[in-house]
Amino acid sequence: MNTYGRFPIALERGEGCRVWDSEGKSYLDFVAGIATCTLGHAHPAMVQAVTEQIQKLHHVSNLYYIREQGELAEWIVNHSCADQVFFCNSGAEANEAAIKLARKYAHVVQEIQYPVILTAKASFHGRTLATITATGQPKYQKDFDPLMPGFEYVPYNDIEALENAIGELDEGNRRVGAIMLEPLQGEGGVRPGDLDYFLRVRKICDEVGLLLILDEVQVGMGRTGKLWGYENLGIEPDIFTSAKGLAGGIPIGAMMCKNSCNVFEPGNHASTFGGNPFACAVGLAVGRTLLAENLLQNVQARGEQLRKNLRALTKKAPNVFAEVRGWGLINGIELHTTAGFSSIEIIKAAMDEGLLLVPAGPQVVRFVPPLIVSADEIEEATDKLERALSRL
Known part of the structure; x- marks a missing residue:
């Protein structure tokens, strides 16, 4: 039934914090099945x-x-x-x-x-x-x-x-x-x-x-x-x-x-x-x-890193972003109503850059990666987001 507003990709496999679509394109997964894939994809345990x-x-x-x-x-x-x-x-x-x-x-x-x-x-x-x-x-x-x-x-x-x-x-x-x-x-x-x-x-x-x-x-x-x-x-x-x-x-x-x-x-x-x-x-x-695997400590550290990066992004684009909120690895960045585009438009642009994100309403972009996410992957995600924003 047509009950989902799907994005035009089909995901076929995953490993850690990455997934690949049917065309072979790789994405950094900051959706994690909407805060579900705790250990990422194909975790040995x-x-x-x-x-x-x-x-x-x-x-x-x-x-x-x-x-x-x-x-x-x-x-x-x-x-x-x-x-x-x-x-x-x-x-x-x-x-x-x-x-x-x-x-x-x-x-x-x-x-x-x-x-x-x-x-x-x-x-x-x-x-x-x-x-x-x-x-x-x-x-x-x-x-x-x-x-x-x-x-x-x-x-x-x-x-x-x-x-x-x-x-x-x-x-x-x-x-x-x-x-x-x-x-x-x-x-x-x-x-x-x-x-x-x-x-x-x-x-x-x-x-x-x-x-x-x-x-x-x-x-x-x-x-x-x-x-x-x-x-x-x-x-x-x-x-x-x-x-x-x-x-x-x-x-x-x-x-x-x-x-x-x-x-x-x-x-x-x-x-x-x-x-x-x-x-x-x-x-x-x-x-x-x-x-x-002490993942709670990782969640705290990576969450602080992500929020710091997102706040730096708001300073670069103060007319676009209003606020960064969250705990651990559930975070959101809110758009001004006058930003000129919606959370979905940012998510589509990020997808083109190889980053998967999820909305939390029309004005908030949500970041919920697997709890195993690394410091390098946090940096990669924010870099991809910044490139996506430059295209908008």
């Missing part, structure tokens, strides 16, 4: 995990215990604030699971008949009916109404608006039960959360008895320079989700929570493919490799 697991057991059913699933869940619990993990296949599914858990918690613990989940304007939480409703961007919701009830929106990083919304919605049987936020808004323009804002949100949730859900589909698994995005904000969520980078490009999603809010029972939620041995074996290999 992934090749080994895929090869070994497919020869043993790739899928059974959650009717039985799955050793690989247990090992990945144990790894996540040991390296996060979570106590429990539910596995699925995508970020949208992980967020659906979080929404369902929050709703059941609202009914059986908070005793709310009509619970509301507050989300942020400019957020993105997925493409299913519930998650596009949670998404605070009307363009994703157009023509899909009636939307799922039970969501309200507030400006991101605006604590006064959040507090006002909680108070205004406290009416009879309809009350706020949870707050769902991204630690850094990805599709919303690469906008990091403010530390003071999230500290206050956590305090409000504790005082009022609300659940805090963090959508880490894009920022989790080392993307920010820390294993989880919430670690940049000095708080712990009650529930958080992961997907994109969790198995380095093999489809997987996960919803994690603390014991205090785990009200799911057998039959409440399920997934045929979720937590299958194949995806979990690769996810475990990715997690172990992240730590064994």
Whole structure:
């Protein structure tokens, strides 16, 4: 179906941070499957995990215990604030699971008949009916109404608006039960959360008895320079989700929570493919490799290098670029509305130079390379971007 606005190339193979198209042209990949190929392409650890697991057991059913699933869940619990993990296949599914858990918690613990989940304007939480409703961007919701009830929106990083919304919605049987936020808004323009804002949100949730859900589909698994995005904000969520980078490009999603809010029972939620041995074996290999190869330190160093280079570029073209934002290796450069061209036009020009980039809205170019990216590749990418801009 014609549901994607594709660029006119077909990619055939990859190695490290590079991919090649069907014509043999090489590209430096700063898209990484949209923040997904954690270890780049054809990483030996992934090749080994895929090869070994497919020869043993790739899928059974959650009717039985799955050793690989247990090992990945144990790894996540040991390296996060979570106590429990539910596995699925995508970020949208992980967020659906979080929404369902929050709703059941609202009914059986908070005793709310009509619970509301507050989300942020400019957020993105997925493409299913519930998650596009949670998404605070009307363009994703157009023509899909009636939307799922039970969501309200507030400006991101605006604590006064959040507090006002909680108070205004406290009416009879309809009350706020949870707050769902991204630690850094990805599709919303690469906008990091403010530390003071999230500290206050956590305090409000504790005082009022609300659940805090963090959508880490894009920022989790080392993307920010820390294993989880919430670690940049000095708080712990009650529930958080992961997907994109969790198995380095093999489809997987996960919803994690603390014991205090785990009200799911057998039959409440399920997934045929979720937590299958194949995806979990690769996810475990990715997690172990992240730590064994000290990739979090690389993410921090390469992220600082990239932002420094992009800020130097803004000084050369102050009429084009307004701001550089990001954490680790999720970064965006915002164009002035008067720049004369859009993020897509920059991306097309960069593609001609052999650099793959991805937009985050019409005015932001996003940089999300594999976490193994080298210092030389950062320099190469910014050189290619500068050449692309000179052509525009």
